[in-house]
Amino acid sequence: MPDLQAAISKQQIVRHLAVKFNADELSLADWSMTKLNWKASNTVTDALYRITGKVLVDRMTLDWSFILKVIIPAPETDDPNHYCYWKREPLLYQSGLLKTLPEPVRAPQCYGVEQGDDGTWRMWLEEITEHLDGPWELPRYGEIAEMLGQFNGAYLAGLPLPSEPWLCRGFLQSWTHECDKYDSGIARLEETWAQSRVKELLPEGTFERYLSFCQNRELLLASLQKLPKVFTHNDAWKPNLFPSAGRGLTMIDWSNCGLAGVGEELGRYYGLSLNSDLGHLPDKRAFADDMAIRYCGGLRKAGWRGDDRLAKFGFMASAGIRCGMMFPSLFEQLSRLPETDEVPAKWNERCAVALHLLELAEASIEMAGGAT
CATH class of the missing domain: 3.90.1200.10 (Aminoglycoside phosphotransferase (APH), C-terminal lobe)
Structure with a gap:
C-alpha cells in the first residue's frame, strides 16, 4: 500500500472530488488511505482501499470518502468471452452503462477510472454505507x-x-x-x-x-x-x-x-x-x-x-x-x-x-x- 499511496497525487484526488461534488473549485484538506481487510474471490481484483478526508466547497467543510478498487492484468482471463474478463469492470464504468440501470437496482457511482503505468486499472467509487449487518432473516x-x-x-x-x-x-x-x-x-x-x-x-x-x-x-x-x-x-x-x-x-x-x-x-x-x-x-x-x-x-x-x-x-x-x-x-x-x-x-x-x-x-x- 505505501507504494500505491505515494503514487496518488493531490491533483488526482481533487479531480475526482470535483466530479463527486459537481464543483469547479474546491480546496482539499487532510486525507488518509487505508487498505481494507478484504479477500478477493477472483484473480483480477488486487485490493480495495478506503480514502477519506475533508474538503472545502463553497465555504463549507465537508467529509468525503472513496473506495479505490485496483484491477490487475490477468492474462488467463484476457478474453471478453471469459466469465471474469479482467478489463470488463473498468470498461463498464467508463461506458456509463451502470448509470442507466432500471429500478430497484443501482451500482455505486464512479468518479473516475484511470490506468496506471504498471497496467493496473483504478476505479474511484462511491462508498456504500447503508448495509445490513449480521445474518439476514x-x-x-x-x-x-x-x-x-x-x-x-x-x-x-x-x-x-x-x-x-x-x-x-x-x-x-x-x-x-x-x-x-x-x-x-x-x-x-x-x-x-x-x-x-x-x-x-x-x-x-x-x-x-x-x-x-x-x-x-x-x-x-x-x-x-x-x-x-x-x-x-x-x-x-x-x-x-x-x-x-x-x-x-x-x-x-x-x-x-x-x-x-x-x-x-x-x-x-x-x-x-x-x-x-x-x-x-x-x-x-x-x-x-x-x-x-x-x-x-x-x-x-x-x-x-x-x-x-x-x-x-x-x-x-x-x-x-x-x-x-x-x-x-x-x-x-x-x-x-x-x-x-x-x-x-x-x-x-x-x-x-x-x-x-x-x-x-x-x-x-x-x-x-x-x-x-
Whole structure:
C-alpha cells in the first residue's frame, strides 16, 4: 500500500472530488488511505482501499470518502468471452452503462477510472454505507429475489439490451469449463462412491444420477442459450448486495456482468446463498419454490408477460449445474481427510446442498428433453 499511496497525487484526488461534488473549485484538506481487510474471490481484483478526508466547497467543510478498487492484468482471463474478463469492470464504468440501470437496482457511482503505468486499472467509487449487518432473516432472500426479477424483467419489457462487446455472453459455459480444469475426475469413478464414508454421506444410487447429470450438462448449457436474454450481474450474493430501507438494492462488483437467459441470475444467487449461508435449511425445495415465485413476481412487476416456465427452467438449470462443481470438491476434500478422523458434521449439510442441486438439475434436464 505505501507504494500505491505515494503514487496518488493531490491533483488526482481533487479531480475526482470535483466530479463527486459537481464543483469547479474546491480546496482539499487532510486525507488518509487505508487498505481494507478484504479477500478477493477472483484473480483480477488486487485490493480495495478506503480514502477519506475533508474538503472545502463553497465555504463549507465537508467529509468525503472513496473506495479505490485496483484491477490487475490477468492474462488467463484476457478474453471478453471469459466469465471474469479482467478489463470488463473498468470498461463498464467508463461506458456509463451502470448509470442507466432500471429500478430497484443501482451500482455505486464512479468518479473516475484511470490506468496506471504498471497496467493496473483504478476505479474511484462511491462508498456504500447503508448495509445490513449480521445474518439476514429468511424473508430478506425472497425480497432480493423479487428485486432481481424486476431488474432482469425490465429488459424483457422494452428496455434495450446493452450490446458492448466486452460483456459476458455465456457466463455458465465459461464458468463450468473453467471449473473443469480443476476436476480430477474423482466424482466419476465408481470406487470413489464405494468408500464407506461416501456411503454414509450419500444415498445409494447417487453415483448413477451424477453420471447422468454429467452426460446431460451440455444439453442444459445449450438450452440456457435459447432463453430470452436479460442483462445480469452474474455474481449476486450477500457480500455483493446492499439492500436499503427504501427497498432499493445496491450491487457491487460488476466484473462478471453480461447477457444471460432469464432465470440464470436467480440460479446463481440461490446456489451461492445455499453454499455460504443457507445450507442448514431443512426444506430446501420449498425454499427454491418460494424463490422462483418471488423472482417471477418481480418479472411481472417489471412488465413481462411471458411464460414463467422459461424463468423457472433458467433458475433450476443454472443452480443445478453447480452440483457438478460441488461433488468433485467434496470428494477431493474427503480424500485428504485422515482415515482416523471423524467426518465433520458440516459435511452432512454440504452433501444435502449438493443433492438438492442435483435434484434441480434433474428436473431441468427433464424440462429440456434429456434423460433423467
